Amino acid sequence: MLTFMLSLNFTDQGIRAIKQASKRAKAARELGKKLGVEIKQLYLTSGDSDLVVFVETPNGDNIAKFALALGSLGNVRTRTARAWSAEEYQKIISELP
Numbered sequence: 772m773l774t775f776m777l778s779l780n781f782t783d784q785g786i787r788a789i790k791q792a793s794k795r796a797k798a799a800r801e802l803g804k805k806l807g808v809e810i811k812q813l814y815l816t817s818g819d820s821d822l823v824v825f826v827e828t829p830n831g832d833n834i835a836k837f838a839l840a841l842g843s844l845g846n847v848r849t850r851t852a853r854a855w856s857a858e859e860y861q862k863i864i865s866e867l868p
Contacts, residue, residue: 772827772828772829773827773828773829773830773831773834773853774811774825774826774827774853774854774855774856775825775826775827775828775834775851775852775853775854776823776824776825776826776851776852776853776854777823777824777825777826777838777841777849777850777851777852778819778820778822778823778849778850778851778852779820779821779822779823779824779847779848779849779850780820780821780822780847780848781821781822781846781847782845782846782847782848784845784846785845785846785847788846795844795846796813799824799841802837802840802841803826803837806828806833806836806837806840807828807829807830807833808826808827808828808833808834808837809826809827809828810824810825810826811825811826811827812824812825813825820850821847822847825854831853834851835851838851
């Protein structure tokens with residue numbers, strides 16, 4: 772499974788309806804399941820992003836579909852980054868020439 776980190780920012784629509792955040796998070800989990808993406812953790816954050824979400828999926832196409840579908844709902848804007856666990860990046864480093 773691949774791990775991705777999505778940094779989310781509320782749109783004007785999303786922040787106006789902030790009291791619906793729990794309902795939207797549940798809907799996002801259901802959307803993810805339909806697209807082969809499992810939301811592992813979701814955090815409200817301070818700083819550059821309003822939310823950070825860690826997800827797992829078998830391939831990058833799934834995460835692209837998820838991010839596009841989530842963004843199309845109009846409540847958040849997404850930025851996506853691949854994340855490697857400590858074990859994964861140690862393996863990568865060990866294979867360097």
